[in-house]
Amino acid sequence: MPAKTKNIVHDDPAVLEARHELARRIASITGAAGEHVTAVPGVVLYHRDEPTPCYRASYEPSLSIFVQGRKHVILGQTQYVCDSSSFLLSSIDVPAQSQIVEASEKTPLLVMFLRFDMPMVREVLTQDDLPEAEAHPHRQGLAVGETTLGLLDACQRLLNLVDTPEDIPFLSPLIQREIIYRLLKTPQASRLRAIATSGDLVQRTARAISWLRANFTKPLSVEDLAKTARMGVSTLHHQFRALTSMSPLQYQKMLRLQTARERMLMDGLDATTAAYEVGYESISQFSREYSRCFGLPPIRDIRALKSNSLVTEARG
Known part of the structure; x- marks a missing residue:
């Protein structure tokens, strides 16, 4: 039986409202179950309305923001629990097993996926005034963290660009840099730093x-x-x-x-x-x-x- 890693649900009213707002935004854009590629580079939205058996999944360097439903991701002997309070950070291409365990037509699994632009990540990491992240001993290619108000707000603004496609070329890179910055303030930052460090x-x-x-x-x-x-x-x-x-x-x-x-x-x-x-x-x-x-x-x-x-x- 894989060991489990689980998030503590954040009960800050502002964070809860930000999650609900992002969930409403994803649902309004997707409209129906499926994988929805957006006009924003690297951003894909997932809307699933039923549980699934375990299936093969490959994770590239990316960020997945979960705002509704629940999914289990198994890598080796570790089971990552991704729920409405979670983000999943993947720093390397790993073969894992995934299973959607909570999803329905009334309350679908809703996820915002962002594929990392690694040159952009490396550029952000060169900044001298980056915050010092909390040390974290976890070294696997996947890591689960708890979404913060700043991260949710940046994701919301990135999705809002869907309504103003003329703003995407200028504003999308700026907001994606902010998302990387927000991640670098979390305990999971070491995963992102490791894969982006040249020669590591x-x-x-x-x-x-x-x-x-x-x-x-x-x-x-x-x-x-x-x-x-x-x-x-x-x-x-x-x-x-x-x-x-x-x-x-x-x-x-x-x-x-x-x-x-x-x-x-x-x-x-x-x-x-x-x-x-x-x-x-x-x-x-x-x-x-x-x-x-x-x-x-x-x-x-x-x-x-x-x-x-x-x-x-x-x-x-």
């Missing part, structure tokens, strides 16, 4: 992760991967585990199993074909590792996922 070990590990994501079906040589990352094998293992809670081999296995599950569920592949497609040479090994990861053998797991989906559709 985190960036070298990110290079290894990118290679793995592109080549996970191939046999893995940790020595060659370390050369790709330009670091020693032991250093790679340490940094990799600190960011992802997994070793490179475990990371490759997770990518293979998640991809195989997705191919069986979405494309109707049988277990044998899916196993070979993602790089397994032994079907028995695939079935054994799949069961250990998802709790059921491949055929039973896919059957259960499809059954749950049908039940959800029937209830809707």
Whole structure:
């Protein structure tokens, strides 16, 4: 059972009102369930009106502001609880599992997603008068924090630009810089600083992760991967585990199993074909590792996922 990280709900009336106002704004722009790309660079709005089973999710350097509903994100042995008081900060491309646990037509999950412009982040970090952030020991590639009034207000103003597209080219970069500044005042700032620091070990590990994501079906040589990352094998293992809670081999296995599950569920592949497609040479090994990861053998797991989906559709 993954360990949980959870936010304390902020009861400041001004913060609560700011959350409600941002939720109303997102709902008015989206109108219906789905993924809604806006005219503001890097900003996508998510509106989901029903819970989901666990599904594969990939997180790039980004910020997600949750203002309604609840979602669980699992990375290694850590479960991040994202609710209406939360923001999720991703500093590196990591393979995680996500599950929407609270969402309905009356009270949908509402999220504002902002993809980071990393040159902009680095530019902000060069400023000499940045606030000193509270030290935080957390080193994984994901971090959950509590939204503040300043952060919510900046996000609201960024979304308001949807109504005045002629203002977007000038004002959007200014407001996004403010959002980065607001994040750098939180205990989670170290995650953003790490990935944006040129030459940092985190960036070298990110290079290894990118290679793995592109080549996970191939046999893995940790020595060659370390050369790709330009670091020693032991250093790679340490940094990799600190960011992802997994070793490179475990990371490759997770990518293979998640991809195989997705191919069986979405494309109707049988277990044998899916196993070979993602790089397994032994079907028995695939079935054994799949069961250990998802709790059921491949055929039973896919059957259960499809059954749950049908039940959800029937209830809707």
